[in-house]
Amino acid sequence: xxxxxxxxxxxxxxxxxxxxxxxxxxxxxxxxxxxxxxxxxxxxxxxxxxxxxxxxxxxxxxxxxxxxxxxxxxxxxxxxxxxxxxxxxxxxxxxxxxxxxxxxxxxxxxxxxxxxxxxxxxxxxxxxxxxxxxxxxxxxxxxxxxxxxxxxxxxxxxxxxxxxxxxxxxxxxxxxxxxxxxxxxxxxxxxxxxxxxxxxxxxxxxxxxxxxxxxxxxxxxxxxxxxxxxxxxxxxxxxxxxxxxxxxxxxxxxxxxxxxxxxxxxxxxxxxxxxxxxxxxxxxxxxxxxxxxxxxxxxxxxxxxxxx
Numbered sequence: 001x002x003x004x005x006x007x008x009x010x011x012x013x014x015x016x017x018x019x020x021x022x023x024x025x026x027x028x029x030x031x032x033x034x035x036x037x038x039x040x041x042x043x044x045x046x047x048x049x050x051x052x053x054x055x056x057x058x059x060x061x062x063x064x065x066x067x068x069x070x071x072x073x074x075x076x077x078x079x080x081x082x083x084x085x086x087x088x089x090x091x092x093x094x095x096x097x098x099x100x101x102x103x104x105x106x107x108x109x110x111x112x113x114x115x116x117x118x119x120x121x122x123x124x125x126x127x128x129x130x131x132x133x134x135x136x137x138x139x140x141x142x143x144x145x146x147x148x149x150x151x152x153x154x155x156x157x158x159x160x161x162x163x164x165x166x167x168x169x170x171x172x173x174x175x176x177x178x179x180x181x182x183x184x185x186x187x188x189x190x191x192x193x194x195x196x197x198x199x200x201x202x203x204x205x206x207x208x209x210x211x212x213x214x215x216x217x218x219x220x221x222x223x224x225x226x227x228x229x230x231x232x233x234x235x236x237x238x239x240x241x242x243x244x245x246x247x248x249x250x251x252x253x254x255x256x257x258x259x260x261x262x263x264x265x266x267x268x269x270x271x272x273x274x275x276x277x278x279x280x281x282x283x284x285x286x287x288x289x290x291x292x293x294x295x296x297x298x299x300x301x302x303x304x305x306x307x308x
Contacts, residue, residue, distance in 0.1 A: 002172035004165050004282050005046035007248055008039055009180045011265070011275040012057070012129040014084035015198070028199075033133050035265030035277035039179075040134030042279070049174045050095045050141040051134065052102070052164065054247045056182035056240025057126035058146040064106065064113040064160055067121055067144040068099020078125055090128050095141040098172055102143070105167035111160045126181040147182065147244040154230055157243040161250025162294045165285075180248035184210040186239035189272035202272035209236050210267060210274040217261035217278060226255040239273070253285035256293035 011032050019029035043051065057080075058065070072092045078085040096117040106113035123131075127144040135142070145164075149157065161178070168176045185206040189197035201207040213232065216225045225232075226249060233242035249257060257280075265277035286292070 001170060002168040003175045004168050004178060004251065005048050005175050006039070006043055006177040007179075007252055007280045007282050008177070008264075009182075009245065009248060009261075009276065009278045009280065010036065010039065010130055011183065011270075011277055012126045012181045013183075013270045013273070013275055014078060014081050014125060014129065015270055016129055017085050017088055017132070025198075029270075031268070032265050032275065032277065036130055036133035038264055039277065039279065040140075043134065043177050044139065046177075047175045048140060048177045050098055050143060050176050051131070052143045052145060052176055052178050053123075053127045053130060054145050054147040054161075054178070054180045054182075054244035055124050055126035056147045056244050057124035058144060059148040059150060060146040061150050064111060064149070064152070064156075065146040066099045066103045066113060066115045067094075067119065067123060068096045068102075068115050068117050069094045069119055069121070070096050070117065072123055072142060074122055076122070076125065076128055085125055085129075088128065088132070090123075090131065092131055092135055092138050092140070092142040095143055098141075098168075098174070098176070099143050101167050101171050102145075102164045105163045105171065106160050109159050109163035111156050111163060113160065130179060130181055145247070147180075147247060148240040149243045152243065154233065154241070154243065154246045157246035158250030158254050158294055161247035161252075162254070164247075165251040178248055178251050180244035182239040182242070182244040183270075184213060184238065184267070184274040184276060185236045186273045187237040194271050197269070197272045199269050200272065201269040201274050206236060206274060207269070214263065214267055214276065214278075217280075218263065220258055220260040222249070222257045223255040248280065250294055252280055252282065254293040255296070256285065257283065259283050
């Protein structure tokens with residue numbers, strides 16, 4: 001029935017919003033903004049009707065959660081970085097029907113997931129920043145999925161991604177994009193040093209680690225990357241413990257995925273963190289409920305939690 005037409009790992013650095021405003025940072029994140037605009041353009045060309053965002057700024061302590069309110073509108077200030085994002089207006093239509101279907105499919109796959117449509121819950125900036133540049137005219141409907149998972153296993157996140165893809169393909173009459181919204185390494189500059197690290201990565205180790213990962217993505221070395229993801233999430237300070245990445249790769253087939261990533265916005269440093277916009281081509285995968293590659297994530301890496 002439905003189609004997952006595009007998948008991407010994307011940045012949501014708040015300095016993108018700051019880059020719009022008059023001042024010393026104006027224009028400094030135009031490359032990241034242009035990357036978002038290009039991904040939005042591709043989604044339009046592919047007929048995407050809904051953006052499903054795996055948001056590493058939505059912190060949850062139990063279950064996975066899907067924000068599928070019928071409409072999102074408000075004015076947002078970041079509690080984390082209020083001097084970067086302050087009074088940012090947003091508006092987008094939601095997709096309640098699809099959100100319910102996604103959550104149901106995840107539960108059937110053994111991953112406890114709840115859909116929230118009658119809610120006052122607002123999206124976090126891991127969703128709002130990409131929407132600002134990909135969806136300024138409210139062309140796409142939007143669903144936000146919790147991906148800052150404090151007591152969750154990466155193998156569950158991989159199965160969640162796979163279940164969501166199957167739900168789209170088997171139960172939804174439409175076209176969807178999956179966006180993993182989060183950084184690579186996410187070690188912020190120590191307090192007082194942020195200005196010095198505005199365009200840098202915190203340490204040479206993390207920068208080289210990220211560079212190796214990006215090279216693996218471009219060379220389609222997915223089996224190797226999936227095997228190292230739990231340790232990378234921990235030792236590389238992965239944002240949201242890399243649950244967004246596990247969700248995205250689960251949807252693509254986990255270690256059986258075989259396409260090289262396309263870098264849209266080259267890797268860059270931001271306040272100590274490592275960032276990128278990269279498109280992961282969607283390829284046909286085993287149509288079983290839980291293919292062997294995704295199921296093996298549980299055997300190979302369980303238990304995988306934020307405590308590694």
